[in-house]
Amino acid sequence: MYDQAYHDKNENQQSVVPQPQDDDDVIDLRALALVLLRRKWIIINTVLFCSVVAVLILFQLTPRFTASSMLAMETRQNQVVDVQAVMSGMGTDVAAIKTEIDVLQSRRLVGKAVDQLNLVNDPEFNGALNTERSLLSYLNPINWVPDSLKRSIFGEAPVLAADVQAERERAQVVDSIVGRLSITNPPRSYTITIAFESAHPAKAARIANGIADLYLTDQLEAKFEATQRANEWLNGRIFDLRENVRTSEVQAQQFREENRLIQTASAGLVSDQQLAQVNSRLIDARTDLARTEARFSQISDISQSDVTDYAGLSEVLDSPLIQRLREQQSQVLRNRAELGTRYGPKHPRMINVEAELTDIDSNIKSEIRKVVNGIQNEVDVARARVTALEQNLEQLTVENVALNRAQVQLRELEREAEANRVLLETFLARFKETTNQQDIQQADARIISRADVPLYPSFPNKKLILALVIFAATGLGVGLAFLLEMLDNGYRTLEQIKQDLGLRGVGIIPMLMSNKLQGVSVEDYLLEKPSSSFAESHRNVHAAMLYSGPRQNTPQVVMATSSVPGEGKSTFSLCYARLMARSGMKVLLVEADLRRPVVKARLKLDENQADLVSVLEGTEMGGQQLHKDEASGLHILSGKGHPDPQKLFGGEKFAGFMAWARENYDLVVLDTPPVLAVSDAVVLSHHVDAVLYVVQWETTPKKSVETGVSQLRETGAPLAGVVVTQVNIKRHQSYGYGDQGYYYGTKSGYYSN
Template sequence: MYDNHTTERQQGIEPAQMQDNGDSDVIDVRAFLLVLWRRKWIIFNVALITIVMSAIVVFQLTPRYTAKAMLAIETRQNRVVDLEAVMSGLGTDQAAIKTEIDVLQSRRLVGKLVDDVNLVNDPEFNAELREGRGFLQAINPFTYLPDEWSAAIFGRRKAEQSPEEAAQATRARVVDQLLSQMTVANPPRSYTLEVAVESADPKKAAKIANGLANLYLTDQLEVKFEATERANEWLNERVFELREKVRLAEQEAQQFREENQLIQTQSAGLVNDQQLAQLNTQLVTARTDLARIEARERQIEQNIVDGTVEESGLLEVVQSPLIQRLKEQESEVRRRRAELATRYGPKHPRMMNVEAELADVRTKISLEIDKIVAGIRGEAEVAAIRVTTLEQNLEALKQESFKNSRAQVRMRELDREAEANRLLLQTFLTRFKETSSSDGMQQADARIISKADVPVYASFPKKRIIMVVAAVIGLGAGVALAFLMESLDNGYRSPEHLKQDLNLRPLGMIPLVGKAVLQSGGPEKYIISKPSSSFAEAHRSIHASLMFSGAGGATPKVLAVTSSIPGEGKSTATLCLAHILGRTGLKILVVEADMRRPVLRKRLGLEKGSFVSLNDVLSREPIPAGLSIYADDVSGIHVLWTDKEENPQKRFAAPEFQSFLSEARKQYDLVLIDTPPIMAVSDA
């Protein structure tokens, strides 16, 4: 049974019981809908308040327009000449694209844009120039604080600044404001950069977006021109330094060559080396000739010892014309001697003359052979002297070559240094000419593919979307609040819920009565005037349940009605149940056992001392004469009211109370005891 003064307790199912108690969790849609229906006004009011507040804020906001310009990063570089640029083109990886986004959002570039468009004098970007307060500023309480209080609370103190510092600070704030109103994004899988600028003026938004895109391209060219100019200056200085180094290195090499007499020929070799090679060749030839001549000399000496010089067939002897003529004469003399020998004897004068002529020829041949042998011996001596001389000259050249070799080590070092300086100078000269020739051919690494047009529709606020979202949020918040209130409501809305939580069989449910019923005399008056209402029928159902609640199906004789805390309607429920049962002809006694906060005397309009009270019955003194139990004229029930007691527990524990209950069971069909709240006091 429920208190009829508690308006939130109506028949239904609590959200905690919206799931089946079976093995599987099944959402009870009907229970959800019942909760929403019960709390429909909460949901409606929350949604309405959210929509109204959102509409107030949205329509107070200044419309803002977004203009977008698109840039494309060049992945292919067009070169007029095949020269390597001082600054190479942009990369196409994510890091390079992110770097360009950072460049577009850099304070340096945005600061140039602020100066070009003169945004310092624009109230939209310079808050110091704005007049009046907006709606949001008007409702912000911190804007009404004095500067001293704001400085003390937020720690923002304005330091003394010179005019230049103040202007720089103002420009910095304008740059911050512009950065907050612009975005640079890179669409996925593309090399494009999207520059979006938001402003209250659509023309201004387009102008700023296009200005930033143009400044970005101009900045790229300026960076390249500056890099080229710096490269040219640096290369020019390096070329001058390298020229001086080459000159000094060549002078040092030439001076060292002259000091060490390192004379080179056209064949890129030193004269000493060539002389050494020639002398070595001559020495080999001379030694060969010496060996050959010595061999001939030894052969001749051996022939002389053997006496066979003439018959040895010596080449010089054989080839000598004089010896050949003498040989011919000898042959002629021999032929004549042979002829004369046939006719004359050895002693013949003619024979003797021939013999003398033959001896003379032989003597001449021997003399000529001796001369040839002497010549060969002299040639051998000359060859030996030549070999000795060549060996001495070769040794001297070797010593000089060793000296030159040691000097050449330093010479080669000087030559290498000079050559390295020459190559470096040539490289820098070539690079200097390339950078000088490409000075006017620089191209930006990006291009504008779409200029920002003047936007027609405002990008903020999107009123329709915001209102729809506000409605959805309001409905969601209302539903959440409804379920929150439902979860905080710890009352019972169904017998099943009561049985599940308390493991008790409920007797029934009493419907809620309206406020008009409460104002017309209370539920106990209503149940008497409307005995056929659903409210009265609910109490009959409770009585029907009571008839079978006793042991063995017996009807209970004494029933205690209580509640958890005061004000839940136990006294009202007791009176209503008593009235409806009294109308059926049952003899009913209502006993008010709440001696701490009794209410029945005032609700029934009884005068104190006009009717018997529970205090009189439980006292050991006799009941005053002329007093009787109060009986209702319509329903016929008896009511035993009570008055306040300091120690109610003593009264209920006394034998008089037990005797009273025993006597009441005999005289009445049902005794209803209105007990104190269980959780408030221990009397019950």
């Protein structure tokens, strides 16, 4: 009977496998807001915790004060004298200003400030002198370790020499000062701000001003040292150049003396002067010779028979003696003329006069002969003079050629001496300039604003820090909220199930709190509160099942399974079957979970009542052998442990039993084992019209659900939908999805819970 009924009912049965539906990737702002609302206490507690911790830390922090001084880079230099400086002024480009900032932050300059201000002995900067420990230091796990344990692990600290220890402490103080020092340059400005942070406002101002003063002093010292080094170098070079000048001048003078290159103050070499003088005298001598020879030539042309022929010569005419004799002659001639008028030629007086004339003529002729002979002598003398001068000129010329050769080398020596002399004068002038510069050095910057003692601390800015902490804590809380949402790997809504699995949600079963049950079991509460949202949720499942079967009619045999144990599958099966039986349907509940049967214990059934194993292993049975629930009219066939349930469910007897159940009941509900635990549900799925997959709200991992559904799909199970159980309606409302669970909470007036 069972076999024939089974084959009639399952002929050409096919399963309908819905496929997942893809939705557009859109950002649901309302869903994000609901996540924040749902996790608001996570966010609030995170903000409160971080704020309290921040306040505690802020009150433990030592206030720090920042003092600032300002420098201006000099773009114009005072030029007292037109003298080029040894060290040029500072540039005004970005690289030059950046270099000066590096100088201000250099350990060398900071080290000078440490020494000048005696900061090594300041406990604020020298940790070796600071024995006080703040509350925050106890938060460092290293400080929790006892010193004895540290020594046993790391050994005793080496004992350092006093000078080494002092140098190490100084280096640590320099590091501390550098860490608190801030040097900035505003854009498009030639100013540099020196800011220093300290726990004491006066100390902050003192150190900021001290570094500014040291920077200017350092610039002056650098220029002074550069000038001093230049002076020392110039002094050494001047000494060497003096020796070079003296040596070159001595060499030139010695060469001049050895080669008799005697010079006068204005006319050059004496040999040149002598040659010029001899040449000039020779020219004059030759001129005189030509003139005397010309006069002598004139005399030679005159007949020498009569001396009186020479009377017309200019030399004769110019002779004073001859001129006097001519005058005497004229006087005697006048006397003779007078006497001739009175006396005759024989008169003694006439004879005396004639004798006197004769004497005068004789004297004149004698003088004329002397003049003529003198001219001839002049020619001879002039010729001899010319000859002597020519010989002298030839000798001087030969000597001068040799001297000129020597003078070439002399000029080379003189040029070397002159070059050394000019170089010496240049270095002497530069030495005097650099010497004078030491007294007029000026820095390339000036202090335009000295640091004042700050009145208010710059750190910590409690309001700002607290605001940032609140902001960051809010972000952290929001991040934690979304992280928890992401880590919450369970299903919350039917929409999620539809998107991920492609299955429709056929119902949401609310969770019953203990205050509502008041000691009543869930399945009894269902009957006592038929108008409750819990009962209505099961009715919704049945309503959704009306047209979910493959034959487009109400499924007669329904199987409930889940992924893992504990998801409320058995409770749902029992409640669903009782409620449908209470509504007037003839319903049979079959507990097919033979691994962990619970129905008999929960309903307190008689041990002698028939169970599924005894029915399948026994003979034919009648309806009177089944347990009947008096409260609902439900027929129950409980389960019992069996070593091989798959063999039992795969046999012909179970198939015949299912056919018999279809003929005798309006609805058959099978409570089956979890899919991932055992494969019984896969075998049983081929005997039913619809499979309801039970998923515990927010608990069952999505991967487990996907794996279980995939197994059923691969075997052709008639999946009708998913039932979400144990839903916290109040929390479910916070998700804001307009499904059944949402209205169970918002429309509570419709239910009597």
